[in-house]
Amino acid sequence: MTKPVNPRGTPIKEAEAVGIEFPVVGKARYNYTTGEALGVFLAGLKQGRILGTVCKRCGRVFVPPRMYCSYCFRPVDGWVEARDEGVVVTAVASYIEATRARAEKARVVGVIKLEVPGYKFDDHFFPGIMHYICVDDEAVKSMGIFGMRVRARWRPVEQRVGSITDIECFEPAGP
Amino acid sequence: MTKVAIVGLGWSGFSPEVVDMSFREMMFKAAQRAYEDAGGLDPRRDVDAFISCQEDFWEGISIADEFAPDPIGGAMKSVYTVAGDSLQCVGQAYAMIKSGLFDVVVVESHGKPSDMLTLHDVMSMALDPISLRPLGLANIHALAALEARAYMAKYGVGPQHLAEVVEKAHRAGLRNPRASYAGRLNAGDYELSPVVVDPLREADIAKFVDAAVVVVLASEAAARDLSDTPVWVEGVGWRTETSTLELHDWAFPLHARMAAEDAYRQAKIADPAKEVGFAEVDNRYSFKELQHIEALGLAPRGSAAEMLLEEPSTQAAACPSTSAAARWPRGSPSKSTASPD
Amino acid sequence: MSRNINFKHRVAVVGAGMTLFRRRLLETPQELAWLAAKQALEEAGLALKDIDCVVIGSAPDAFDGVHMKGEYLADGAGGWHKPVVRVYVGGATGVFTPIAGWWHVASGLCRKALVVAEEKMSHAAKPHPQYVFRYIWDPIVEKPLNPNLIWIFAMEMHRYMYKCGVKKEDIALVSVKNKRNACGHPSAQLCDPNITVDDVLKSEVLVWPVQRLDVSPVSDGAAALVLADEAEARRITDTPVWIKGIGFTLDTTHWTNRDLAYPEYVRRAAEMAYRMAGIDNPRKQIDVAEPYDPFDYKELHHMEGLGLAKKCEAPILTREGVTQRDGDLPINPSGGLLGVGNPIAAAGLMKVAEIFWQLRGEAGARQVKKPVYTGLAQAWGDLMQAGTVIVLGI
């Protein structure tokens, strides 16, 4: 005898799914309070700066910032500015949209380990953000993108709104 | 088996809109206070597990527990979420410590309703999609109003009784620095409050606040280390009546009665009306306070209202409650938790 | 945390049940929970009135499309007039649910508990269930980039490939193994007895390096267990399966700040469970394991986190056939999420049910070849954060 014995359930096709269709558009809107950490971070982006916080007890720099050290459980000791430049830690090429539809063209996205003058980071913990990387998907497939130096391509000042999208993408910065 | 104690408590917020802190920063503030209250405990070293009480749609984040660990010192430690009210989390912490595996467990809960632009739509998403949601109720408080009428009709409770509850809660809140909506109401004020869903007026419905609360629980041995004044948890109960609104008792909160019985059995309380010194009952709606006083066995069924009018001093002493304002709805009308200390 | 303790109440699994796992099922979420719970009760020879309390596991409310899903599911999970609680840790919920069930019984608060996990992803029909995953990202610093869930997996997979020098061919072997294993599972959604590595490598590229057959499907389903304390368990069955160890860990929210090549949070959760179970050499002492495999590389990743393979060693063990059903360390004999399907929380609990059946010798067509005494199930979730581990033994 193989368990489970006679598992039940009634498989259906999409077209047969008689029930209630319930539109949700407009029904779950939020006005997130950014708080001090992300509020300052977003304002920094608007000025073309990437800001982080620092815990002087353990020496960690937090980008994206928070007001507490996740490791020492104490308030952070202030703000530091990261360079808008760093190296790619990992990256992928997306051929689909958030909706699962096929994308018109591949979009490369990855995690960038940022540089902060006066601080050194290993592979274990580092200030890093996820963003688009403006390179060809071949750079991903060949794995050449790992360790690539990239720099933020900022939107023009007048288009910036205080969002992560104030950076258009990161682009190769040369060696 | 070990006893379980509460050894620390912290909070932040408790105002209609906390504009200068994110929910995570509120959690951090509350946690810092709680750990200080628990004798300066270090969550990175001294805490075995953390529970965060939250629901995705309240947060506007799917799998919202992702954001739980860092602000309370729980990163890379044992953390999980209970989708329910915070007393249920206390119940989980109690069971965890009783099991013998955990010595110190932290319970965190927060609400930031001011972040929700479409609160009514979000609350309506909790209704059964087949039998209830298609009705498109203009005000979800109507469901509580159905309970209110059923209770009032069955036990002869009138608006004068609800007015008394409202007045008492607002007055009690004046002595609580965290009660945003406290105030002194005169006898006639209640009637000036607009009818929202008859039989409930605006004054009968608790208003929302943003807040975070952190509680530290510990085993007997750990509690003696951490605190000179631990408060022992003698019993905890939580019960669901049914998921199906149509099948639940509209006139009486059976779930609260059953949860209380569980807690009293553990606490060896035979006559709660005599043995319970004071109670904080859920009064998110005025009539709920009366219902819950009865469900908890602090007054015979159907008699809380008359007791309130006849012996205000006794009743106020037996059941002083925070301002209705200090409550924010979490959980469903068919669920209840009781935790006498 | 207490060490080397003797628990007053040992906790056993005495029954398991589950539904079919399918892309779309007609039953409501409550009814799916009921189908699984009813089957678990019948297997244990119990009625609902015998149950003292209920623990529900379910991941995001946004799938079923019901806010406060725990309250909604209670009736189907057998919660009528009972203590009911819903716990969750994202994708790791399925294995976490019996962990929470453990302390309900170990504490003495309940003698017999129903543990039920359910997910109905098909409700989130328009435009696609995947769209719902957009809301698990940080709403302020990540969601504006319009992410797809697969991004985060692909980033982890690629980092793992880079760090360990793993080829896609090696990873695809996991998908092939699990989809073939699934053919022995009566609930399976994606049995394919003839699938090859080539099929995986030729499937649609979603987010490089992730292709369609690297990923588990969208599924509806539910699973359930009955837990009992020692005295009750002895009354109910001659072959109880004991919960020997539990462990759970949540890493920092900020996944972009740490290396993704190794699942540290799984290692820590496993250490917690092993300490409780008295296991010091998992590779030798665990006879069969069900690590979480929503993506094929995840099985490898988790084997390493669980200490069942050294760092970067899991692909080698896989290539050598060690992880096959007749191998020395059978991994995912059920067919896993890649083969049986992935109704998130229910899939995790399915893994615990599989270990239960394997240890009782009831897995029939799926029974592993070697004798098994100790098994493990593990799940993973959140933003590469959550590890949950349970060790069962006879």
Place this chain on the structure above:
Amino acid sequence: MNRVKYFQEVMEIEAYVYTAGPIGTRWLQELKNGRLTAAYCAKCGKLFLPPKMFEPETFEEAVELRPIDDVGVVETYAVIHRGFDGEELKEPVAVAFIRFPGVEGGLVHYVKAKELRVGMRVRARWRPVEQRVGSITDIECFEPV
């Protein structure tokens, strides 16, 4: 530095498509036909509403629907005067919980009556056939018998 204080986002999809289950689907179909039915549990002999493929208390399976009279009794009612944010409705709307003889549970639905009272008998007012879609709203409301 000035802070950005708020960030607006949504958490929504286009639409959920809910299934009603094996018995619920037929129940909706019967509503479309203008018939009110209740689930019948053959093992425990109970009729209950709203229907599910199991009876929650006994946990037994229910596969059968039985027609019931669409006349019920108002067990409790509420009159909505204002919306959730305090806005006044154009006219008050009454909603009630209606119980049917011999049936466990019942229906929450709108009631249109000059004067409402607990215990009053009400009957379903069905929408015209062509407007019915297989929903609880195929009953427009209940009105006094």
